[in-house]
Amino acid sequence: MSVPENTVWKEVATLADIPALGGRVVATEGGEIALLRNERDEVYALDNRCPHKGGPLAEGTVSGDTVYCPLHNWRIDLKHGQARDPDVGCVRTWPVRLEGERVFVRLPE
């Protein structure tokens, strides 16, 4: 993933804020971001809008490398934001860094 220009690492949560296999919403100036945590305690950040009909991905079901949208079960890849076959679409992803319990997302300045 290329690092977007004019962005900086911002602290958005602690790991404990995000339920395992679940998600939380982060309110940013540019809109809502879904922070999602899988069973391996990896954390991903995606725009909180499913490419299908805008479902809030932070409320979805996280498993392995994907999140299932809560509205129509579209399956979105956590790493690249691509919808899994047979669905087509893509949601923007944001770089995430974990420092111990602290969760940082690279967001616009």
Add this chain to the structure above:
Amino acid sequence: MNNPVYGRPRLVMVGNGMAGMRAVEELLAMAPGHYDITVFGDEPHPNYNRILLSPVLAREMAFEDTILNDRAWYHAHGITLHAGQAVTRIDRARRLVHAADGTVERYDRLLLALGSTPYVPAISGAQLDGVMTYRTIEDVRAMQALPAGARAVVIGGGLLGLEAAYGLLTQGAKVTVVHRNPWLLDRQMDRVGADLLQRSLIARGLCLCLGAETEAITGDGHVQGLRLKDGRTLDADLVVFAVGIRPRTALARAAGLHCDRGIVVDDTLQTFDPRIYAVGECVQHRGLTYGLVAPLFEQAKVAANHLAQYGRLRYTGSLASTKLKVTGVGLFSAGDFTGGAGCEEVSLLDAAGGVYKKVVIRDHKLAGILLYGDTALGPWLFQLLRTGQDVSALRDHLLFGETTGDVRHGGGRAIDHMPEAAEICGCNGINKGTIVHAIRTRGLFTVDDVRRCTKASASCGSCTGLVEQILASTLGGLYEATARKRSLCACTDLTHDEIRDAIVTRKLLSVRAVFATLEWKAAGGCPTCRPAVNYYVRCAWPAEAIDDPQARLVNERVHANIQKDATYSVIPRLYGGVTTPAELKRIAEVAERYQVPMVKITGGQRIDLLGVKKQDLPAIWADLGMPSGHAYGKALRTCKSCVGTEFCRFGTQDSTHLAITLEKRLERMWSPHKVKLAASGCPRNCAESTIKDFGVIGVDSGWEIYVGGNGGMKLRAGDLLSKVASEDEVVELAEAFMQLYRKEAYYLERTAPWIERVGLDHIKAMTVENSESRKQLAAELRHALSHEEDPWAAALSGHITIHAQPLRVAEMTI
């Protein structure tokens, strides 16, 4: 059994056909990297879909489109493929496989998927040029090379023979089918049905020689004709034998493996040599051999499970139905459709319309099915046959379908006539053409495959029957629907029942424990299994289970119903649909205070506040000061009521009082699916009690109780469970019925399909006739409910968290 040289054990498979490769694919999915895999195949191609040879012969498809696994696939999975190399010998003592070209491979496990050979009777002239069988792509090419106007004779009027004949007919050949029995397809049809088929085939230009046996094939080097035993002669440039198949066992026999008609295997698909497994047409299991694809795939799955050393699945045989399309005419048959002594037949014949339906009933159960021309009822009837359900009550509409007037979801007879653009799956907007294309180009065989690749029937599932018909109609030939064991989802091979048993017997108290103990394939599960397992755990161990909020879907986690714009709806509980002016004022004030965009009365007589933001939920709950109406959950929803004796001049019973009591006694109940109640005060039934999961109708002498009604996706009138005299009896029966449903129904199974599955008699026995079991069940439910808290109160007191507020970005950056 690790190989000391290579580290990984070596699996060698002999036979590169559909059954064997399916086993390899299952194995790769189950235990990737467990084996070094080597595959030998006689044919010089990668694995292709033999079922689709008939469309290739008819030039409806290209051979390339039938390839299931191309060479790149073998390469990508690290599989060594020896295509076009016949295996000549198995050395069991040294565990070596020898091929014709001298290749030798060593195995730790050997999988035999040798398939079958077309049977060619020993008659004079069978070895002449131009005499062939129909099994491989080479056979197809030979038939296609026939010049137009040539004369072809197909010996054998079974499924394969008719497909070959139809294919040859489309090449422009003059085709005659010679069949030993007096009518075609005698394994699939009785005489009446065959008459219809024969008329239709003759109209298409096929010649039939029935009740005829071939004495000799004539010709000098190349075939010129054949002579029948009755003295008739036929001219022929090509003769195709399609008189049956024989399992290929020679290689196994020579290796000293026990064979009868096929290679004998046990329920794990293991042969008499524990290192050697066998699947497919070459196998004989419990005395039976199988030639159609679906049972072979079931075998493949079981064999793969044991090769992966999971040791869990058993193959117990397949109850097969034949569902196929011969030359554009639908046929479905299963079981013993010939009838005879001790049987009754129900049939319908529309000779002009080309429709014939017949069912055979023995001991009040379906014993056989034969559908010709209109096969829409096939899946439903097959289900009845399979479950052995008493069909006495259904007799008068067995041949017309489950429900009448439900053209859309019942399937109708229209599938073949439906245009490509016809919408099949209304939820996902998938049309027939898309499904047919996916089946053809991506090699799909099952409803699950179609669901995964196209989303058709992946949502509400009511078009599953239509998707099955499209599968049958597209795959034609050898497609077969079988009684398959249904696993909960792709994350496990276990069924709902097996999982529930394990939860009870091994005392599994959380989703996490279930996934770990039962070796879930995906560590995190999926949206199908997580909520189901979470429910099963809590149902089995109400006091001890650990609820997992992340195993619940959004509605049951947030305790509100998510809407299309990611707002929520809030429905407080109004017991029995009765409220007060003070309560109404409070609701109105909340709606104004939080600028709720819409206030609506629901179908269940409750008040719905729509368009609420997640952040406002806790404050709204606090301001309402009312319990959750559970309108978002697989839970007790509402008890709808009519006015009853208190005000209604027709009322015979106090239905509002009963409705309030029922709702109070059952509230906070989680269940396999939503549960709706109703109480009507007289037989006018204004509360619509007969389309509810549990509905009560007041009569002069007491209450009639109806169960399993449904007014939603699939209309069903409730069954009369019992009639009782008092309100207390109604309540106890409601508790017992609900607990039985909670314990027995599969997750997401409403009471209506549950009752159809287990039978009303069973429910009556457990809840009406046996008072001890009724009291026991009712007590179990009361125990379970005593551990449930009102979820809104629980959220306000911090017992559960719904994460109503979003996280904020810290000021500090790095």
